[in-house]
Amino acid sequence: MNTLKTPGVYIIEKNAFPNSVVEVATAVPAFIGYTEKAKNGSKSLINLPFRISSLAEYEQYFGKAPRKDFRLVKTDVNSLGLSALKDPGKFDAVKNWTEAIFKPSEPDDIQYYGLTRNYQFNLYYQLHFFFANGGGPCYIVSVNEGYKQDSFSYDALVGGIEPLLKEQEPTMVVIPEAVYLEEQECYDLQTAMLRHCATMGNRIAILDIYNGDQSRTDSEAGDVITTFREKIGTEFLNYAAAYYPWLNTAIISEKNLGIHSVSNIEDLQNILKSEAVFQKDEKRTQQLLNLAGRITKEGPESPSEKEEIHRILLQQSVAYATIMKKIAHDINLLPPSSAMAGIYTLVDSTKEVWKAPANIGLSSVISPSVTISHADQEDLNLPPDGKAINAIRYFTGEGIIVWGARTLDGNSLDWRYINVRRTMIMLEESIKCAARAFVFEPNTANTWVIVRSMVRNFLTGIWKRGGLAGAVPEDAFIVSIGLGETMTPEDILEGIMRITVLVAIVRPAEFIEITFQQQMQKS
Known part of the structure; x- marks a missing residue:
């Protein structure tokens, strides 16, 4: 305050209230993966975390899905015999269209085709899944511009983690394409995610199970x-939290695919021409031959004309419709991590971060790839080593439900539940950011009173909203600070202010036991 030297009236304003603690964001995932492009104008976004809030923004900066996802591969089935051809489990869904068209008595003169996927890039589809399940603002870390199969590697994906060290906002890390690496590389990448989250201390990893589309008794x-x-x-x-199984989704339908989904047009032509030969209707035969001739590499460049050909073939060609159905099925078989990131976001926005992200239905899901029963889930939820896997199950009359809310540290009474871990992260980060204002302030009783009031006011608000357990605030939390309480004279001389906060975070009612007993008739 300036020394008063001139007669007059001076106004002095004093703050009546302590600083407040601002609650940090709790549901901001960071997705790492491959994109079609990665540019903001002329600026490259490769390995640069970039915040978006919608699928339209993703498409603007990172492009769309890869084209020519699949390739038709000629398959020699003579050695399998007719019995194998009649077994869908032995010869995939490809036999469905070949038998439906040709109905051969002998397979010797028939060329069969299988489908193989050219690319394993599916971040675009995962973002669809994320936003379909309540997703909001998120970060994208593109590790490579352009879909090049030889660039798909552990080194590229793990390299996308380091840029997140400079970002404080993300609270989840998701790498959906990890499960398409070699098995050991997938686990190395997932353990790298865990190390990163522990180092940062303000985020968790959502993990998928490698080969999670298979049952636990699969022979291969x-x-x-x-x-x-x-x-x-x-x-x-x-x-970290892990989810099982993978999901059959409805993200992409056959109508959203097209001729561009198949890379080897010549073989697609051959299939259509073969189908045309076996038509009883001469008009339909000619129509299929004409359409087959129009889908050459030098065929129509107009997107609208390609779309028209695709629509007609879906209606007129059993082979083409079956190919598109098979492609859609393979694309739509997705690991659940991105959907769970959306569920976390949905729960945080409609309820609170301390609500367990479970007993919630999933959108755009047709079925789990593996059916899990009550008995099957026992080992998933309560294994001896504590590494709980959260099940996604179908319940009659309710649909596809997330039926688990545990971290991988299931044997820990402190960190067993996902909502407890995430709530504690929110409290820690919120109070940490607010306390930064007191760095270099006098380490005296006046400062301690202000800090204590600030933290107490914040925790009282959390308690009133139901985030802390207790009949009164004193039962829900304790804030300690001061000389002889949390600090020694040596601490003060060394410039250390110690604040101790004890909180009683609400835990989910995971097991509900209802007891029934008969009583004597009273009247």
Whole structure:
């Protein structure tokens, strides 16, 4: 205050209220993966976390899905025999269209085709899934511009984690394409995600199960859950949650695909010409031959004309419709991590972060790829090693429900539940940001009173909203600060202010037991 030297009236304003704690955002995922492009004007966005809030923004800066996803591959089935051709489990869904068209008595003179996927890039479809399930603002870290199969690697994806060290806002890390790497590379990437989350201390990783579209008794994949538990390690497990199984979704329909979905047009032509030969209607035969001739590499460049050909073929060609159905099925089989990021966002915006993200229906989902029963879930939820896997199950009359809310650190009474971990992160980060204003302030009783009031006011508000358990605020939290309470004279001399906060975070009612007993008739 300036020294008063001139006669007059002076006004002095004093703050009547302490600083407030602003609650940090709790549902901002960071997606790492491959994109069609990565540009903001002329500026490259490769390995640069970029915030978006809608799918339209994603398409503007990062493009769309890869084209020519699939390739028709000639398959020799003579060695399988007719019995194998009649078994869908042995010869995939491809036989559905070949038998439906040709109805062969002998397969010797018939060329069969299988479908193989050229690319494993599915971040675009995962963003569809995220926004369909309540997603909001998120960060995208593009690790490569353009879909090039030889660029799909562990090194590129793990390299997308480091740029997030400079970002404070993200609270979740999701890498959906991790499960398309080699098995060991997938687990190495997921453990790198755990280390990153523990280092930052303000985010969690949402993990998918490698081969999570297979059951635990699959003859080739083996017990996918046991393998996951063995290879995920034992460190930083309270910063992660895992979900099983993968999901058959409705993100893309056959109508949204097209001729561009198949890379080898010549083989597609051959299939259509073969189908045309077996038509009884001469007019339909000619129509299929004409359409087959129009889809050459030098065919129509107009998107509208390609769309028209695609629409007609879906109606007129059994083979083409079956190919598109198979492609849509493969694209729509997605790991659930992006949908769960959307569910976290939905819960946080409609309820609160301390509400467990479970017992909630999933949108754009047709079915889980594996049916899980009550007995099947026992080992998923309560394994001896504590590495709980959250199940996604179908319930009659309710649909597809998230039926688990545990972290991978299930044996810890502190960090067993996802909502407890995420609520504590929110409290820690909110109070940390508010306390930064007191760095270099006098470490005296006046400052301690202000800090205590600030933290108490914030926690009282959380308690009133239901985030802390207790009949009165004193039961819900305790804030301690001061000389002889949290600090020694040596601490003050060294410039250390210590604040101790104890909180009673609400926990979910995971098991509800209702007891029934008969009583004597009273009248």
